Amino acid sequence: MLSRDSLTKCDASDPLALVRGQFALPDGLIYLDGNSLGPLPKRATLRLQQVAETEWGERLIRSWNQSGWMDMPARIGDKIARLIGAASGEVIVADSTSINVFKTLSAALALRPDRRVILSTRDNFPTDLYMAQGLIRQLGGRHELKLVDGEDIAGHIDGDVALVTLTHVNYKTGRMYDMADITRNAHTHGALTMWDLAHSAGAVPTDVNGAQADFGVGCGYKYLNGGPGAPAFLFVAKRHQAQFEQPLSGWLGHAQPFAFDPYYAPAAGIGRYLCGTPPVLSMAALECGVDILLETDQAQLRDKSLALTDLFIDLVETRCAGFGLTLATPRDHALRGSQVSFHFEHGYAAMQALIARGVIGDFRAPDLMRFGLTPLYLRYTDVWDAVEHLREVLDNRLWDQPEWRIRQRVT
Numbered sequence: 069m070l071s072r073d074s075l076t077k078c079d080a081s082d083p084l085a086l087v088r089g090q091f092a093l094p095d096g097l098i099y100l101d102g103n104s105l106g107p108l109p110k111r112a113t114l115r116l117q118q119v120a121e122t123e124w125g126e127r128l129i130r131s132w133n134q135s136g137w138m139d140m141p142a143r144i145g146d147k148i149a150r151l152i153g154a155a156s157g158e159v160i161v162a163d164s165t166s167i168n169v170f171k172t173l174s175a176a177l178a179l180r181p182d183r184r185v186i187l188s189t190r191d192n193f194p195t196d197l198y199m200a201q202g203l204i205r206q207l208g209g210r211h212e213l214k215l216v217d218g219e220d221i222a223g224h225i226d227g228d229v230a231l232v233t234l235t236h237v238n239y240k241t242g243r244m245y246d247m248a249d250i251t252r253n254a255h256t257h258g259a260l261t262m263w264d265l266a267h268s269a270g271a272v273p274t275d276v277n278g279a280q281a282d283f284g285v286g287c288g289y290k291y292l293n294g295g296p297g298a299p300a301f302l303f304v305a306k307r308h309q310a311q312f313e314q315p316l317s318g319w320l321g322h323a324q325p326f327a328f329d330p331y332y333a334p335a336a337g338i339g340r341y342l343c344g345t346p347p348v349l350s351m352a353a354l355e356c357g358v359d360i361l362l363e364t365d366q367a368q369l370r371d372k373s374l375a376l377t378d379l380f381i382d383l384v385e386t387r388c389a390g391f392g393l394t395l396a397t398p399r400d401h402a403l404r405g406s407q408v409s410f411h412f413e414h415g416y417a418a419m420q421a422l423i424a425r426g427v428i429g430d431f432r433a434p435d436l437m438r439f440g441l442t443p444l445y446l447r448y449t450d451v452w453d454a455v456e457h458l459r460e461v462l463d464n465r466l467w468d469q470p471e472w473r474i475r476q477r478v479t
């Protein structure tokens with residue numbers, strides 16, 4: 069029979085148990101929001117101190133050469149490539165996810181000049197859709213952003229589609245698309261694919277080259293644990309790099325930035341997708357989070373992710389039955405990322421009540437309570453305790469307080 073004691077034994081035998089100690093996690097806090105902002109890697113504190121005091125404080129501008137600052141976008145990009153199934157020289161760390169979406173959409177449309185449709189889903193992450201809308205306006209309205217339901221995506225890929233752009237793991241429900249199947253379908257019809265990997269990289273097995281994906285983007289502050297506002301990354305398959313021209317032709321994407329040529333000439337390979345000066349402090353922190361993932365067995369990570377999400381679903385449905393919660397996340401392992409979401413009419417207030425008790429998840433409108441089950445540092449007993457707090461919040465209507473209904477800017 070499942071009990072907290074039995075889960076304590078699972079924690080003791082967990083092959084990833086020691087990884088938890090590499091993160092700064094406050095005592096008494098159950099953190100179920102790593103799919104929105106990962107916790108602080110302890111080594112990042114020391115690394116940031118080293119960068120600030122020695123590399124910046126003592127070496128000053130010499131550190132661009134002596135401390136390898138100029139190499140950071142490509143070096144960390146190559147590390148992230150290993151997490152998403154890309155090759156060396158196919159990933160660069162730069163800018164924000166939104167900016168990388170814009171760069172990639174623009175370049176992809178230029179590769180299919182005779183086509184006018186960008187195909188996506190209504191529940192894609194909004195910034196991806198907003199950037200597409202802004203790009204279409206800038207291009208004079210000659211293109212169309214066509215939005216369909218996720219289950220209908222395959223039937224809408226045709227000869228008018230230039231690019232299919234999807235978030236690999238849906239940010240609300242945690243539903244995961246079959247990247248290889250959708251990409252194959254797109255290529256059959258002559259279309260390209262761009263995958264948003266924000267909820268995939270560092271969380272689920274991802275193989276962009278195995279799937280023959282064309283382009284990808286992703287952020288550094290979720291499962292990569294790079295810190296708030298960490299720089300994002302961009303993937304371009306090598307077969308496209310020579311023809312892939314991004315619209316933001318900044319000086320660091322030039323073939324010879326320090327030649328200060330007044331006319332732009334793109335760098336060879338992935339380097340042409342850089343734009344401005346890399347944020348060194350943020351990149352240093354991001355590299356620490358990426359290194360922890362590279363030191364971790366990815367198969368063990370996925371096995372534990374599925375075990376944690378299975379456990380969470382089972383406990384909520386058995387111990388919180390009768391309160392109106394409805395599962396939004398797929399039960400099928402092949403379709404599930406590393407989060408669990410439940411519909412609940414009073415989801416926002418209930419989440420605020422949970423946070424006040426030290427169980428941190430988040431809320432996504434209109435009614436989703438979202439819980440990130442991150443296997444790097446989450447314990448099985450944490451899941452048990454979190455669901456017990458949720459049961460008490462629901463059973464005692466602790467969410468039904470005026471202060472929990474006040475919407476904060478970040479939900």
